[in-house]
Amino acid sequence: MEVAKVENATRVYKTGKVETHALRGVSLTIENGEFTALVGPSGSGKTTLLQLIGCLDQPTSGRVFIKGKEVSKLNRNQRADLRRRELGFIFQFFALIPTLSAYENVEMPLLLAGQSAAERRQRVMELLKAVDLTERAHHRPDQLSGGEQQRVAIARALATNPTIILADEPTANLDTANGKQVMDIMTRLNQETGVTFIFATHDPRVIQYARRVITLRDGMVAENGAQQPHTGD
Amino acid sequence: MIQLFKLALRNLGRNRRRSFFSALALGIGLALLMLMAAFVEGEMGSAIDLAIRLQSGHLQVRAASYDETKGSLKWQDLIENPEQLAAQVAALPQVRVATPRLFASGFVAVRDSSTGVRVWGIDPASPANEPYRQGLLSGEFLKADDRQGILIGLSLADRLKLKPGDTLTLSINTSSGDIVEQPFTVRGIFTTGTASFDRVTVLLPLSKAQTMAQAENHASTIFILLSDKSQADAVAQAIQTPNYKVLTWLEMNELIMQTEEMASGYMVFLYLIVLVITATVTMNALIMAVFERTREIGILAAIGMKGRRIMAMFLAESTLLATGGIILGILLGLLIVGYFTRYGFYIGEFGINTFYIANRIYTKLTVEDTLNLVALSFIITLLAGVYPALMAARMEPVEALRGGE
Known part of the structure; x- marks a missing residue:
């Protein structure tokens, strides 16, 4: 089943009189359960493409569909609802709310979804267990290592059982061991829950985890690989 | 709602000194206004009392x-x-x-x-x-x-x-x-x-x-x-x-009554000026908070927080600041007004023949004045929070996320 579709999308940023073409007509389709890497050098448009699929930004021209719904036809609130229901985000910087504990950070999307306290507690503990952070539940981000923070972010992204998780350079600020742990968790969750992962990276060690690789260059799709089956590891 | 205030309280706790001084500004403003209101009430009340006791009485009968x-x-x-x-x-x-x-x-x-x-x-x-x-x-x-x-x-x-x-x-x-x-x-x-x-x-x-x-x-x-x-x-x-006229204290002290009315109108202006100044301090603190937390606002938007909830989060912060400031203001105000209610203000030899002002004015704070001032400070501080809250709520997620990098 197709979960995301980008049709001839362009994105032009204007800074004063200077126009930057971040995307120049990108088309692609993402199927349910994919574990896909967007690769390419800096400035190739990976982050912009993730932001379009993530409904954080709108294309200058072209269309983006999430589960068949055209995003540009939605208003701000509808896009916020769509993000909450269907999309999860993992950022390169460990995007946690510093005043909230690991537990509360994971709980936030569930709060926004209006779940009851009991439902939230069960789900948060389940997720923290999945990323192996049960012991650190009540620590604040500044008391966690970079790897731990990124695992909290993964748990948070998964909280509302989204269809797609978008990760922008999720291991860029981690050392090799932590980066590997994060990728292992993402792979396992993709296999166990079937949630679609799309991650931007230019790290070859991360790319090897992907079952499909889409290469961007100068805002265009240079290579659009096919999805490989699970390796079973 | 509870979560909203819990979050707001923690956010204010990030920069405790700034939050404290914003609340203190409101507190000092409120205390000052309480003192002014109590002073005017004391002065006007004593002017009428004095005029009645010393000069007019409650009634006078005179030849027509x-x-x-x-x-x-x-x-x-x-x-x-x-x-x-x-x-x-x-x-x-x-x-x-x-x-x-x-x-x-x-x-x-x-x-x-x-x-x-x-x-x-x-x-x-x-x-x-x-x-x-x-x-x-x-x-x-x-x-x-x-x-x-x-x-x-x-x-x-x-x-x-x-x-x-x-x-x-x-x-x-x-x-x-x-x-x-x-x-x-x-x-x-x-x-x-x-x-x-x-x-x-x-x-x-x-x-x-x-x-x-x-x-x-x-x-x-x-x-x-x-x-x-x-x-x-x-x-x-x-x-x-028929041969005599009877004058009441209201008729005989018209000047004082008019002055009192004028003073009340004038005081409202003064209240607004002071409170707008203190509200600016709160607004400034909240605007700084919005700028500092731009990326967080982006994150919250990314995980599906709607604009109105982001706005509510900042409004909750201004509500807490207003509440803290008002509590400080009431404590400070009662302390200062209490002192002058007991010992009075020596203002020297003032007044004219038809308008007696005591040499020492004892402040008199009424419950009505206190409640009005508290309500006015609360509303004005909340209004001051609207602009920063709107600013946060209207941020585009992608720009907010980029803003913090």
Whole structure:
């Protein structure tokens, strides 16, 4: 089943009189359960493409569909609802709310979804267990290592059982061991829950985890690989 | 909702010093306004009280043709047989005291200095003289049959360097338009705590004043005090007669009442100015918070927080700041106002003949003023939070995320 579709999308940023073409007509389709890497050098448009699929930004021209719904036809609130229901985000910087504990950070999307306290507690503990952070539940981000923070972010992204998780350079600020742990968790969750992962990276060690690789260059799709089956590891 | 406030409280806790000083600014503003309101209330309340106690009473009966500004002593402008009328009025149940008084103008001379005065002929035995009797600083009070004695106010005594037992020469106008003079002995010196009264008023026994002014068996007014001043109109109706006019304290103190009304309007302006300044401090603190937390706002938006919830989060912060500031303000305000309610403000010798202001003003904070100020500060601080909250709510997620990098 197709979960995301980008049709001839362009994105032009204007800074004063200077126009930057971040995307120049990108088309692609993402199927349910994919574990896909967007690769390419800096400035190739990976982050912009993730932001379009993530409904954080709108294309200058072209269309983006999430589960068949055209995003540009939605208003701000509808896009916020769509993000909450269907999309999860993992950022390169460990995007946690510093005043909230690991537990509360994971709980936030569930709060926004209006779940009851009991439902939230069960789900948060389940997720923290999945990323192996049960012991650190009540620590604040500044008391966690970079790897731990990124695992909290993964748990948070998964909280509302989204269809797609978008990760922008999720291991860029981690050392090799932590980066590997994060990728292992993402792979396992993709296999166990079937949630679609799309991650931007230019790290070859991360790319090897992907079952499909889409290469961007100068805002265009240079290579659009096919999805490989699970390796079973 | 609870989560919203919990989050807001933690956010304020990130920069405790900034949050504290924002709340303190509001607190100081509120305390200042409480002091101002209490000062004006104390001043106005005391101005009316003083005017009633010292000059107008709650009611006065005068001859229909009597003109207070001219202070006529012609018999047709005066009340004949005033004791009799006073006794009739005093018989009414609402009336606490009714006493005749004669007013004349004159001047006092001692050695080579002299000054203009108001001469009041009073019935020394009347309880209406309480303010002068209680304020007697030295010497003794007048007796009804005293033909030589005079009471003078402290400011006048200071000015003419007089003490009890000293002699002065008093000249006054008479009903025939002549001026007569006679030496008097200062029996006592009083103060009403109101320099503008004490400086110009001298007291004589009524019968002596009548004789001197050639106004035998006449008085300028019947001075009436009631048990309850709200009964003034009813009593005025009851004692209305064709030859006399009855004036109520409201009519006689119109200037004070108008001034009070004007002061209230003026105070609202002042309140707004002070509160807008303190609100600017809060707004500034919240705008800084929005800028500092741009990326977080982006993250919250990314995980599906809607604009109105982001707005609510910042409004919750301004609500908490306002609440903290108001609590600080009430504590500070009560402390300062409490001090001045007990010890008063010495403002010196102020006031004019028709508008008495005590030398020392005791602040008086009403529950109504306090509640109004608290509500006004709360609303204005919340309004100050709207702009930063809107700013946060309207951020585009992608720009907010980029903004923090």
